[in-house]
Amino acid sequence: xxxxxxxxxxxxxxxxxxxxxxxxxxxxxxxxxxxxxxxxxxxxxxxxxxxxxxxxxxxxxxxxxxxxxxxxxxxxxxxxxxxxxxxxxxxxxxxxxxxxxxxxxxxxxxxxxxxxxxxxxxxxxxxxxxxxxxxxxxxxxxxxxxxxxxxxxxxxxxxxxxxxxxxxxxxxxxxxxxxxxxxxxxxxxxxxxxxxxxxxxxxxxxxxxxxxxxxxxxxxxxxxxxxxxxxxxxxxxxxxxxxxxxxxxxxxxxxxxxxxxxxxxxxxxxxxxxxxxxxxxxxxxxxxxxxxxxxxxxxxxxxxxxx
Amino acid sequence: xxxxxxxxxxxxxxxxxxxxxxxxxxxxxxxxxxxxxxxxxxxxxxxxxxxxxxxxxxxxxxxxxxxxxxxxxxxxxxxxxxxxxxxxxxxxxxxxxxxxxxxxxxxxxxxxxxxxxxxxxxxxxxxxxxxxxxxxxxxxxxxxxxxxxxxxxxxxxxxxxxxxxxxxxxxxxxxxxxxxxxxxxxxxxxxxxxxxxxxxxxxxxxxxxxxxxxxxxxxxxxxxxxxxxxxxxxxxxxxxxxxxxxxxxxxxxxxxxxxxxxxxxxxxxxxxxxxxxxxxxxxxxxxxxxxxxxxxxxxxxxxxxxx
Numbered sequence: 153x154x155x156x157x158x159x160x161x162x163x164x165x166x167x168x169x170x171x172x173x174x175x176x177x178x179x180x181x182x183x184x185x186x187x188x189x190x191x192x193x194x195x196x197x198x199x200x201x202x203x204x205x206x207x208x209x210x211x212x213x214x215x216x217x218x219x220x221x222x223x224x225x226x227x228x229x230x231x232x233x234x235x236x237x238x239x240x241x242x243x244x245x246x247x248x249x250x251x252x253x254x255x256x257x258x259x260x261x262x263x264x265x266x267x268x269x270x271x272x273x274x275x276x277x278x279x280x281x282x283x284x285x286x287x288x289x290x291x292x293x294x295x296x297x298x299x300x301x302x303x304x305x306x307x308x309x310x311x312x313x314x315x316x317x318x319x320x321x322x323x324x325x326x327x328x329x330x331x332x333x334x335x336x337x338x339x340x341x342x343x344x345x346x347x348x349x350x351x352x353x354x355x356x357x358x359x360x361x362x363x364x365x366x367x368x369x370x371x372x373x374x375x376x377x378x379x380x381x382x383x384x385x386x387x388x389x390x391x392x393x394x395x396x397x398x399x400x401x402x403x404x405x406x407x408x409x410x411x412x413x414x415x416x417x418x419x420x421x422x423x424x425x426x427x428x429x430x431x432x433x434x435x436x437x438x439x440x441x442x443x444x445x446x447x448x449x450x451x452x453x454x455x456x457x458x459x
Numbered sequence: 460x461x462x463x464x465x466x467x468x469x470x471x472x473x474x475x476x477x478x479x480x481x482x483x484x485x486x487x488x489x490x491x492x493x494x495x496x497x498x499x500x501x502x503x504x505x506x507x508x509x510x511x512x513x514x515x516x517x518x519x520x521x522x523x524x525x526x527x528x529x530x531x532x533x534x535x536x537x538x539x540x541x542x543x544x545x546x547x548x549x550x551x552x553x554x555x556x557x558x559x560x561x562x563x564x565x566x567x568x569x570x571x572x573x574x575x576x577x578x579x580x581x582x583x584x585x586x587x588x589x590x591x592x593x594x595x596x597x598x599x600x601x602x603x604x605x606x607x608x609x610x611x612x613x614x615x616x617x618x619x620x621x622x623x624x625x626x627x628x629x630x631x632x633x634x635x636x637x638x639x640x641x642x643x644x645x646x647x648x649x650x651x652x653x654x655x656x657x658x659x660x661x662x663x664x665x666x667x668x669x670x671x672x673x674x675x676x677x678x679x680x681x682x683x684x685x686x687x688x689x690x691x692x693x694x695x696x697x698x699x700x701x702x703x704x705x706x707x708x709x710x711x712x713x714x715x716x717x718x719x720x721x722x723x724x725x726x727x728x729x730x731x732x733x734x735x736x737x738x739x740x741x742x743x744x745x746x747x748x749x750x751x752x753x754x755x756x757x758x759x760x761x762x763x764x765x766x
Binding site for chain 2: 222225229246247248249250252253313314316335336337338339340341342346351363438441442443444445447448449450451452
């Protein structure tokens with residue numbers, strides 16, 4: 153079978169660090185073009201204009217959108233119109249409302265729309281979901297705390313509207329929580345801390361509940377220096393499950409069950425090839441819905457300016 | 460056919476002013492109970508506890524939830540569990556995430572869930588939708604400006620998280636816009652003005668676009684004294700349509716086409732009886748989605764304190 157020919161759109165850090173090697177490492181995929189206003193990749197045909205790329209490289213089968221989440225809708229609609237599959241880096245869009253027309257268009261075009269959540273492909277996520285499926289869950293605690301200066305040096309867009317602030321990493325935690333818990337959750341109370349000079353929050357303290365009332369507490373903080381925390385703990389009748397290192401390390405009652413390697417993006421592209429084989433879509437808006445709810449229902453505090 | 464027996468939950472201003480007379484005015488409906496912590500209605504069995512009401516008045520067919528939007532999920536789930544239909548006053552919930560489990564539960568229980576948007580039952584809405592169905596729309600302008608001191612005297616909850624602030628009236632405008640336009644819209648840019656001493660916005664300036672790029676501008680303001688504005692204008696190839704007085708007055712090119720009476724809530728309950736006759740649901744989350752998107756993507760300004 154000939155490989156699926158992919159065009160990468162938006163050549164920034166995430167495209168270079170993750171998408172390029174993941175595509176290169178999969179036999180069923182081939183990177184055939186890039187589209188970016190300022191960047192290109194050696195040995196790959198590069199374009200600045202999306203429409204021009206689709207016209208000049210008609211053999212493209214799928215476009216993978218790694219641009220900032222604002223203004224992806226037009227690219228995706230144009231891609232479906234041209235009969236391509238579409239992969240969306242997380243978060244899938246700057247607004248929830250943009251996504252429904254994309255889901256409808258993918259269906260109409262009989263092509264795949266894959267709204268990716270890379271953290272869901274961490275090695276511990278699937279076994280955690282299976283372990284929890286028959287558990288009586290008592291409470292869930294999420295600590296997602298990192299040093300924004302280390303992970304996002306000089307990236308001003310994260311502080312602009314649409315950049316989501318601390319929800320940019322926090323949505324990864326929510327993508328795991330919504331994947332491993334057997335029932336949907338919703339926000340009951342939240343506090344968002346906005347630096348005095350910034351448009352997005354640097355920290356969030358959130359209380360969720362599932363439909364049976366099980367409490368889920370989440371603390372997101374971008375001011376954590378020293379050791380970084382990407383931990384989810386679930387206390388259940390059958391024991392205490394912890395997912396650490398962003399989902400790669402799974403322990404039950406303190407005992408290591410699985411210590412995975414980082415292969416989230418290879419997992420994304422492997423899943424994409426399965427979806428594309430039968431033109432199926434995979435679009436779960438739950439993580440972005442919880443974030444929008446947090447902005448809507450959360451109380452805002454102003455904290456120290458961030459420079 | 461025997462009437463549908465309704466229990467009203469949350470006996471405040473909106474229940475007394477609108478729901479009670481609308482139910483009384485419909486031959487197919489009968490008000491048989493109320494549930495409220497502090498209030499009751501003369502001549503109607505009243506309860507403080509929701510579960511007790513369902514047990515003591517088993518003939519209830521439907522519950523109409525007029526409580527504040529936070530914490531309705533538990534009532535609705537319990538009602539479906541007991542085989543009742545559920546009507547939700549707008550906004551249907553404090554978060555989007557609460558609603559999906561309700562939709563699923565209604566389906567499982569084979570009962571009606573009706574998330575109401577009263578402004579959609581204003582007399583001009585249906586003819587406006589029909590007039591726009593074959594129009595080439597150029598732009599849409601919404602002005603929804605009223606005096607919060609006049610309309611919400613002493614109602615502190617509107618300034619608390621979940622109270623939505625100026626989006627409490629603004630969501631009525633969005634419920635009309637999303638009903639009359641032929642294509643979905645999404646936010647591209649927004650500014651929200653928060654009084655220095657309040658948790659919800661007093662004004663919002665929003666830019667939307669539909670999937671073809673048609674611009675929709677909306678100005679919501681709660682500081683309007685003097686004449687109040689609840690106006691939507693659509694400029695199209697075939698003329699200029701204006702909906703005023705919250706949807707009751709329809710004009711085309713300045714000429715009055717229809718001047719309706721206020722019968723929004725009778726319209727809600729008439730539609731409910733049709734839905735309940737075949738256990739169908741009517742849940743459109745578009746207006747609340749646009750509001751959540753505005754909180755997520757909108758830039759926040761701090762303005763003068765509101766007392």
